[in-house]
Amino acid sequence: MHDTSRIDDAVLEADQLSLFLRAGRGTELKIVDSVSFSIARGEFYALVGESGSGKTVIARSLMRLFPPNTLRMEGRLVVDGVDLTTAPASRVQRMRGRSISMIFQEPMTSLNPLMTVERQIDEAIAVVGGMGRRERRERVVELLADVQFANPGSVRSMYPHELSGGMRQRAMIAMALANNPSLLIADEPTTALDVTIQEEILQLLLRLRDQHGLSILFISHDLSLVRRFADRIGVLYGGVLMETGPAHELIDHPTHPYSRALIDCIPRRREAGKRQAGIDGLVPGVADWFDGCRFAPRCPRMAEDCRHGRIEMTPTQPAQVARCLHPL
Amino acid sequence: MPAPAMTIPSAPVLRAERIGKTYQGRSRLFAQATGVTALTDVSFEVGPGEILGIVGESGCGKSTLARIIVGLEQASAGRLVAGDATLVDVAAGIFLPPAARRIQMVFQDPYSSLNPRMKVGDVVSEGLRIAGETDRRLLADRVAGMLRLVGLPAEAASRYPFQFSGGQRQRIGIARALITEPRILIADEAVSALDVSVQMQILNLLLDIRDRLGIAVLFISHDIGVIEYLCDKVIVLAQGKIVESGSADAVISKPSHVYTKKLIDAVPRIQD
């Protein structure tokens, strides 16, 4: 459809991507609805949304992190030239780690508590093969230095419980980068960390992007964080992409009323006696989606035509598109 | 209206004097028991209707402080005075039981903070029932009143927690805390698990409740933006010690301690 952000050198391209979760007994729930966006080589792209927006499902569908036969994809989702919606499982399996890697919110759950950092990273390298033991050893140290461990030599032999939260996340990143992926998916990687550590991890991701031309798909609920670090942003609501555009432009001049409302919700200094407004109402549940704009019932600019039919993405600013009939 | 806390010389609702907490390590066969210090010399005051923010990173001791104030844990040093009642005086061996302190708490996790097998009405009325109230009519009336106060319909009482969203559950938690008419409400990261749009609703609810009931609030958070929005005064904790305190405006716009500066600089903010 209308996607002004289509790029020639795209590492990831989602085109009218819909995701359906099989709920058993022949029923399906549409959890992501016709989402289109693309990520260029070396781009830091952020998908932002509240819980239930579908941001995590999109990230996980890229890694096919679902039990077999529970997720159905429609549309196109191309990474490194391979369409994940049609590629056989074995092809996707081979892409994991090589083309696409992922880091999670809680690194402790994805690290094996019984293995040293070196063994875990080594295992990630060995899966792909083609390297001798000596070479792999050097590669581990190189990776640990890459994620800015001051002394990779000693971190190597440590177990996950000996590392702090921030160090674990670095170790995870080192593992994710072991086979030079072109796309790194980061699913709220700093939410469980202290703010000062969060800053370090994000600076690290930016540096890795610049050094290796890594593309990053960053999943987050934190708009202020994303404004500071991302190149472009996609705002999701109720499984629908509401607005995309360059980070600074989108957040400083949002054109979709939902983006505006979300930004206005970020708490800041309060004048005596004044209140910042939240968004009234609730995020619609997956089971009771309706026609028209999903945000309409909570939207201050809602008009009659918002309640019906499909609303398409339309350009609202030179580099911004929004799915809104009455943009700001 | 937020109370201009610094100017009214009213008696504090809560005064903490040099609170300390050391966890006793277990002594092993060939090793001396070594203690871990969680809090050292924490002193502060909260006035009536004042919202005090307690800021710090994980492990700084802010949750331990909350647990000591409500009585879930015992302090190893210091005094805690509420109005004219001494809640804790370690030197004199005074530790008032939790229910007698009239301090209630709102928790972080909207899921694990409500018993999934209890109806909302029973959740909210629990404090009164523990105190021995059995009159069903009176309990139902009080529950309805509390639910109205936190912006939920009275019918909510007959439903189960899983039928509510995260933000609504936090409202239920606030209703439960307020039903026993506490003098102080402690909110431990009460909005950090919520979506931004819901978070603002709960923050505004806390402000409304403060304005209507004149209750003092201790608001524990790691989120500088939230603290700036909500709090009158702030104390910054690092490694169990207060490194900075003062009015929220002053501390956040002109932090004097290195740690506070680092903390505030690390928070990305949207300039208006």
Add this chain to the structure above:
Amino acid sequence: MQAWRFLELKFIVGVVCLGSIIVLALFGGLVAGHDPNEQNLLFALEPPFGPEGGYLLGTDHLGRDLLARMTSGARVSLAIAGSVVVLSGVVGVLVGALSGYLSGTRDILIQKVVETFWAFPPILLAIAILAFFGPSLTNVIIALTIQRWIPYCRIARAQALMLRSREYISAAKIMGGGTVWVLRHHILPNLLASAIIIGTFTMATAILAESSLSFLGLGVPPSVPTWGGMLAEGRSYITRAWWLAVLPGLGIFLTVLGLNLLGDWMRDQLDPKAALNLS
């Protein structure tokens, strides 16, 4: 989809197995028309559906009606197993919940006691108790309960340990809730589902154990017909009158199978994580 059908199958077969035994216990006597201890040597060793005397399931070596005796056996088995399940459930869940909730030194002490009980081979302990106190209905129930409360206790403890750190329990404590309040309102209701699941499995083992004791002549007094006792008597006639041993064996088999299937089904339905590997 496949798993779903399998689940339903478990439920249906379980209900049929157990249901047939319950029907037998309730209405078998009406159909039989004989007293279970009434002897009629003229019709001894009559096969099931035999032509003479109108004995639906045949007779034993003393000419006693096998249907009437099976009914009595079903009643005894279900009554004993039911009492054992309730008794051990109440004791086990209470002790376990308390142990887990209190934790610390008191928990360690309680767990030592539990381990001591657990250390004895179950049937041996039951035999010792019955040999010492003599066989009676009450003594059989006590002998079978003495170890069967332990699985309840372990699971209740594990769950209570997990529950005690829930924020709603902190909230109750801050409002002045003591141990009894917290156990009654917050811990025990959350243990109910897993207790019921363990109950079905416990009932199956209790029925097997009761039959074993009766088989060894240590169960209820010989005047009360039981499946185990019938099995022991029928053993000597196995070549001439297969039904004497097969029918009570079938009764035990159907009951145990039915209970296990239903227990499995309930575990899948109610709380998949509740009774995981802890028994």
